[in-house]
Amino acid sequence: MLLLLGAALLLVSPAFAQVRIPPAAIADMSRLDEVIRQGELLEQERRWSDALRYYEGALRDFPDRSELLQRMATARVHLDVARRYSDRSFLNSLQRLNEQQALDLFSEVLLKIETYHVSDPDWQQVLRQGMQGLNIAVHEPAFVDKARWPAAEEQVQVFSKQLANTVAPAQIRSRHQAREATATVARLADRYLGVAPQATIMEFTCAAVATLDNYSAYLTGDQLDDVFSQIEGNFVGLGIELKPEQQSLLIVNVIPGGPADLAGVQPNDRILEVDGKSMRVISTDVAADMLKGPELSFVEVRIERPDGTLRDYRIQRRCVEVPSVSDAQILDPATGTAYLKLVSFQKTTSQDMDRALWDLHGKGMRTLIVDLRGNPGGLLNAAVEVADKFLQAGTIVSTRGRSVREDFDYKANSVGTWLVPLIVLIDGESASASEILAGAIHDHRRGTVIGQRSYGKGSVQGIFPLSRYKSGVRLTTAKFYTPSGQAISNFGVTPDITVQQPARHTVARPAGDDDEVLTHPDEDLALQTALDVARRAFTQQHAARSK
Numbered sequence: 001m002l003l004l005l006g007a008a009l010l011l012v013s014p015a016f017a018q019v020r021i022p023p024a025a026i027a028d029m030s031r032l033d034e035v036i037r038q039g040e041l042l043e044q045e046r047r048w049s050d051a052l053r054y055y056e057g058a059l060r061d062f063p064d065r066s067e068l069l070q071r072m073a074t075a076r077v078h079l080d081v082a083r084r085y086s087d088r089s090f091l092n093s094l095q096r097l098n099e100q101q102a103l104d105l106f107s108e109v110l111l112k113i114e115t116y117h118v119s120d121p122d123w124q125q126v127l128r129q130g131m132q133g134l135n136i137a138v139h140e141p142a143f144v145d146k147a148r149w150p151a152a153e154e155q156v157q158v159f160s161k162q163l164a165n166t167v168a169p170a171q172i173r174s175r176h177q178a179r180e181a182t183a184t185v186a187r188l189a190d191r192y193l194g195v196a197p198q199a200t201i202m203e204f205t206c207a208a209v210a211t212l213d214n215y216s217a218y219l220t221g222d223q224l225d226d227v228f229s230q231i232e233g234n235f236v237g238l239g240i241e242l243k244p245e246q247q248s249l250l251i252v253n254v255i256p257g258g259p260a261d262l263a264g265v266q267p268n269d270r271i272l273e274v275d276g277k278s279m280r281v282i283s284t285d286v287a288a289d290m291l292k293g294p295e296l297s298f299v300e301v302r303i304e305r306p307d308g309t310l311r312d313y314r315i316q317r318r319c320v321e322v323p324s325v326s327d328a329q330i331l332d333p334a335t336g337t338a339y340l341k342l343v344s345f346q347k348t349t350s351q352d353m354d355r356a357l358w359d360l361h362g363k364g365m366r367t368l369i370v371d372l373r374g375n376p377g378g379l380l381n382a383a384v385e386v387a388d389k390f391l392q393a394g395t396i397v398s399t400r401g402r403s404v405r406e407d408f409d410y411k412a413n414s415v416g417t418w419l420v421p422l423i424v425l426i427d428g429e430s431a432s433a434s435e436i437l438a439g440a441i442h443d444h445r446r447g448t449v450i451g452q453r454s455y456g457k458g459s460v461q462g463i464f465p466l467s468r469y470k471s472g473v474r475l476t477t478a479k480f481y482t483p484s485g486q487a488i489s490n491f492g493v494t495p496d497i498t499v500q501q502p503a504r505h506t507v508a509r510p511a512g513d514d515d516e517v518l519t520h521p522d523e524d525l526a527l528q529t530a531l532d533v534a535r536r537a538f539t540q541q542h543a544a545r546s547k
Contacts, residue, residue, distance in 0.1 A: 032062055039071055048079035049244055049285045060428070063490070077136045079285065080206060080217075085142035086289055089221030093469045094147075094198060102198035103183060105468045106205045109218070110175035112464050117212055118401050118476050123172040127181050129211035130204035131163055134185070137203050138193060147199040159192035178208070213476050215459055221470035222292075227463055230322075231379060233346040236295045239320040240265065244284035248272055248304070258320045263313050265303065272310075273302035293317050324349040324382075327371075328356040335538040336366025337531060342386070345378030345433040350385040357389070357418060367421045367534040370437075373451060373526070377432025380460055380480075384410045387440040392417045394444055394483060397436045399460055401478035406460075421537055422447030423530045426495060431455035438493045439482035448533055449495040451526045458488025497533070499526040 035058045042051035055072035062068055084090045097105070113121050137143040138156060167185055172178050182204045186197035206218040219227065229235035239258020243250045249271040254261045272279060274290040282290075291299055300314050328340040338360040342349070360368070377383075380399075387396045391412035398409045424447055426438050435454045441447045460478040465471075481487055 032065065032068075035062065036067065036071070039068075043071075043075065046078070047246075047283065048075050048082065049283065050246070051075040052079055053244075074136065076210070077133050077207075078140060080210065081133075081137045081140045081203075082142045082283070083285060083289070084202075084206065084220065085140075085146050086286055087220045087222055089223075089470065090202075091146065093221065093471065094196075094202060096469070097198045097202075099183075099186065099197040099201070101468065102186075102201035102205075103179060105466065105471075106182060106201050106208070107175070107179050108466055108468060109205050109208060109473055110178060112466075112473055112475060113208065113212065114175055116403075116462060116464065116475050116477050117216070118406070118459070118478055119212070120402065121175075121212070123174060123178045125211055126178050126208045127167070127170070127172045127204075130182060130207040131167070131185065133207035133210070134189065134200060134203045135160065138195070143199075147195055155192055159188060162188050162192065209473050209475070213459065215457070215461055216475050217473070219463075219472040219474055224463075224465065224470065224472045227472075227474070230344070231346055233322045233324060233344075233348045234319055235322065236293075236317055236319050238265075238291060238299070238315055238317060242271075242288060242291075244288070245270070247279045247284075249279070249284055249287060251303075255320055255322060259315050259318050260313075263315045264311075265313065265315075266305075268306050270304045271301050272304050273300075275300050295319060322346075323352060324378075325352040325356045328360055330360065330363050330365065331369070332531060332534070333364065335535055336364045337369065337534040337538075338363070338365040338367065339369045339371065339527075341371040342375055342434075342437075344375060345382035345386070347379065347382070349378070349382040350389075353386055353389060365420060367423065367537060368418075369423045369425065369527070369530045369534070371425045371527075372430045372434040372438055373425050373427040374429045375431070375434040376429065377434055377457065380433060380436070383433035383436040387437050388412050389416065389418050390422055390446055391440060391444055396440045396483065398481045398483075398485075399478040400481065401460075406478040421534070423533055424449045425526050425530060426451040426454045426493060427526070428452050428455055430493075431457040432459075435488050435493050436480060436482075439486070439488065442493055442496065443483040443486070448497065448530075449493065450497045450530050450533070451495050451499055453494050453498075454488075454492035456488060456490050456492035458491070497529060499529050 039051055039054055039058070042048075042054055052072060052075040055068055055075060059065065059068050059072065110121075110126075137147075163185065166188070167181055170177070170181055172181055182201060185204070186200040189195040189200040190197050209216050209218045226235065238260040239255035240251050240260045241253035241255075243252050251260075251265060251267055251269045251271065254265055254267055271287065271291075274282075274287045277287070277290070279287050291301075293299060295317060298314055298316050300312065303311050303313060305311065322344070324342065324344050324346050326341045326343055329338070331337050331339045340356050340360070342353075357365075357368075380397075384396050392414045393412050396410045396412055400407050422441060424438050424441050426434065426449060430438065430451075431454065435457065438449055438454060442449045458480050459476045460480055461474050462477045464473050464475060466473065479487060479489060482493070
């Protein structure tokens with residue numbers, strides 16, 4: 001197992017007409033109505049990936065709103081179904097499975113949940129979520145196209161009524177009862193909808209994991225390969241980092257020496273077509289999946305440059321090594337302020353950090369800025385190893401789970417500690433392992449944390465390959481806490497200095513011969529703030545030594 005780091009209605013009687021709803025509450029309800037309206041537009045266009053991200057962002061402004069939570073959950077199911085039925089490894093396994101084999105796979109997943117998940121499973125909810133997921137799937141074009149004969153809406157209604165009469169009332173108190181109820185649903189779906197039993201069972205398998213929390217998930221064979229590639233720091237692809245945007249894929253980063261880099265693709269380019277298919281017709285998720293493929297195969301993309309010019313590329317997919325540390329440089333030679341961007345936490349991260357730190361030390365590093373913005377996390381152990389490089393003693397992070405085997409306090413060791421003054425940059429996309437590092441630095445007052453409150457993903461995931469067919473499950477096995485005992489989930493790390501940063505920023509260039517720091521403060525306010533903090537610290541230290 002590998003540990004990885006997801007307005008109420010007020011009724012007033014005439015006798016109490018003097019009670020008034022505060023204007024702020026009315027404004028909040030109006031804002032919420034507008035948020036839901038915008039989300040509905042995304043749903044109507046079946047832009048499920050965009051809808052999911054939209055609702056996730058909205059929940060940061062309206063936490064725990066039930067209508068937003070429900071819409072987000074529905075968007076996630078639609079997105080998961082569409083992805084599964086465009087996943088070759090899933091479709092191949094579905095063709096090989098018969099009903100009994102699918103039930104055996106389902107049973108194995110339920111056993112993993114019962115054994116390892118951080119919370120006791122609610123088997124009744126597992127069944128309820130499976131039926132809801134199947135109801136969504138039978139209206140999803142990808143599922144209809146590949147998993148069943150098109151059934152009239154009247155048949156779907158009859159099927160739903162049968163479920164309500166025969167399965168829904170059942171009391172499910174164990175995984176064995178969940179299996180039997182799922183088998184019943186599969187037979188009914190086969191009878192009324194023409195859905196192959198194994199297809200229904202696989203929808204229940206996926207739903208059983210998805211109902212646990214936002215970060216647990218069933219992993220198809222290809223998805224399992226992707227996870228291990230991320231852990232190892234290498235993958236087969238084009239060597240680009242993408243961000244879905246309306247009817248395009250924005251290229252956020254291009255890995256030096258990768259296929260896209262060698263072809264001439266640049267950051268801030270936009271992919272508009274993949275293999276002749278425009279993203280006006282296909283979704284950004286489908287387009288991103290089409291970019292994947294076997295090593296040495298080719299993909300054709302049409303790209304729009306920031307100036308509006310169009311270019312066509314034919315790029316060969318190759319194995320790409322992904323560095324976890326990038327842009328290591330001295331930003332201000334006069335003060336010895338160094339900078340590095342930590343992109344992810346993978347197996348190579350500790351070694352990558354050591355190389356970067358010694359290189360910067362040789363160039364005169366006196367203060368270090370570690371940029372964690374946009375870092376989604378990765379391996380728990382990698383985060384601990386990086387934090388240990390800067391802390392001499394004390395707790396780095398604590399994990400707590402349902403089982404005592406998940407309870408552990410990770411401690412710092414004094415050997416090999418870098419004592420250089422530290423500044424850490426975070427934003428709303430710094431998550432998981434990034435929050436372990438930022439939280440440890442913050443709580444031990446080891447450095448200054450600058451930026452925006454981090455994402456708030458305080459859970460540890462384990463990756464469990466399944467014995468039947470190439471697939472796996474990602475399960476939340478524990479929650480983690482900063483050295484002060486603060487839970488990260490839903491709270492994140494609050495910076496010492498808050499800087500509201502525009503969505504896009506560019507890293508400052510190295511200083512020139514005249515020692516002027518060539519930054520773009522309008523584009524990267526957080527980095528400019530970090531440089532100001534470093535300069536003040538340098539001035540204070542210099543003044544203290546002069547006395």
